[in-house]
Amino acid sequence: MNKTFKIYAVIFIVVMVILALLEVNKKEVTDWRKNFDTNEKSPFGLFIFDHEAKDLFKNKLKKIDQTPYNYYNTHKKESHNILVVETEVDTESWNKILDQVSNGSDAMLIVSQIPKEVSDSIGYYDSEISFADENVLKLTDKKYKNDFIKLDKFPSGRGFSYIKPQVEILGKTVEKNNSDQANFIKIKFGKGNIYVHCEPLFMTNYYLLKSGNIKYAQDVFSYLDDKETIWFVESNAKVSRFFMRFILSNPALKYAWWVLLGGLVLFVFFNAKRKQRIVPVIEPLKNTSVDFVKSIGNLYLQEGDFHDMMAKKAQYFLNKVRLDFLIDTQNLDDEFAKKLQLKTGKTIEMINEAINLIKKAQDPYAHVMKEDLARMNKLLDEILK
Structure with missing residues (x-):
């Protein structure tokens, strides 16, 4: 050796x-991921709900870690409740669930994104997203008017923007700067009913541990009849x-x-027993791209057309925003500034100053100085970092 x-x-x-x-x-470190795992004690796990579920459903809850398709192929069930909470379900399984509902069962889907298989079967509606930092979940029934839950950590802000007349609205999301939007609905389907709630955060550890929030969860599940409830969960194996x-x-x-x-x-x-033979040094090809860019820059400076340079810089920046952040740049208004601030994490003051300079660059009659070009170039480069 x-x-x-x-x-x-x-x-x-x-x-x-x-x-x-x-x-x-x-x-x-605190894991703020929305995992919705019954074994997780992290803020957005379902450990507390899983622990309290037996009492909530009066010991009539049965957890199943099979897919609905496999379960219903081997089990013939009378009328019962079906619960799905933010779980991946394949198309065949959704069809099995809908078959059970049409025969008299009730299904409660607590999912942030409504599966196409369900929306196509029960009526068309869109799911929209709000970017508010806080909102409040309320139920429309007057007897539940004093029971609500305030979401102050990463609310999904999802709601239904289009509701058909036969769909009954049971709950809504209330925000300060936006109109109320439905988040909990009921649809008659065959002999049974389908309940859809698009904000599953109210079931997580973080919110259930807050005083009074458990009452909202009890109100939501009170819409299910007092009968056996089948909860389809993902594998309960503890993840290392x-x-x-x-x-x-x-x-x-x-x-x-x-x-x-x-x-x-x-x-x-x-390889330790062998010696590497001498590798001849080959001079790499010289990269002249930087020199070329410097030459073009010097030509622009000599011409002194700062307005044209600002316009090209603004055009390049807006193109990067469209490609990298997927933000529409047609209207450089307050909504555009808010979206850009959320995507980049920069201050709203910096964003607004940059937008004003971009508008100045796009105005063919604006008077542009060298300082305006330097300031805009610095701001746009800082935003794209």
Whole structure:
């Protein structure tokens, strides 16, 4: 074993030890992802709801980790309730659920995005998004007028913008600067009913632990009849947080990983005995792009047409906004400024100043100075960072 091999071996061992120490000593951080997992105690998990669900449904709740398609193929059920909470469901499974509802069962879908299979079957409506930081969920029934829940952390802001006459509105989202929008509806389907609520956050740990919020959840589920409820959940297997959990959880990837490590060890072992021959130095081709850009810039400065330069810079910036942030740039109004501020994270003052300079650049009769060009160039580059 020569000196080179020892060096490689030490480096490899040190790297693995560092990775292990980082994994063991990493600080616990709050996971604000909307996972809707019944095992998760993070803010947007469903651990609390899962714990209280038996009492909420009077011990008539049954959790199923099969797909509705597989479950109903092997189980013949009388009239019952069906609950789906922000879970991936395939087309065949939705058809099975709709078959059960048409035969007299009731289904409650608490999902932020309405599946096309459902909307096509029960009536067409759009789902829209609000960007408000806070909103309030209320029910339309007068007996529930004192029961509401305030969403102050990452509300989805989803609602139904078009409702057919036969659809009954049971709940709405209330915001300060926007009109109320329906978020909880009921549709008669065959012999049963379909309830759709498009804001599942009210069931998460963060909101259920706040005083008084549990009453809103009780009111929502009170629309279901007092009978057996089938809750279709995803697999309840506890997910490891180890950074290589995905690779090690798949047999093929796990074997490939060990083969890779073994190959690296063999490579280092045999390569250490060989000396790399001298590689001739080849001068790379010179990149003249920067010189070309400098030359074009000098021509513009010599002409002194700052207005044209500002117009081209504004045109390039708006094109980047359309491509990278998917924001319509036809109207540079307050709504455009708000969307750009949300996408970039910059201050609204910076955004508004940049918009004023862009409008000045687009005005063929505006008087433009060199300082205007420099300021706009600095602001637009800062926004696109």
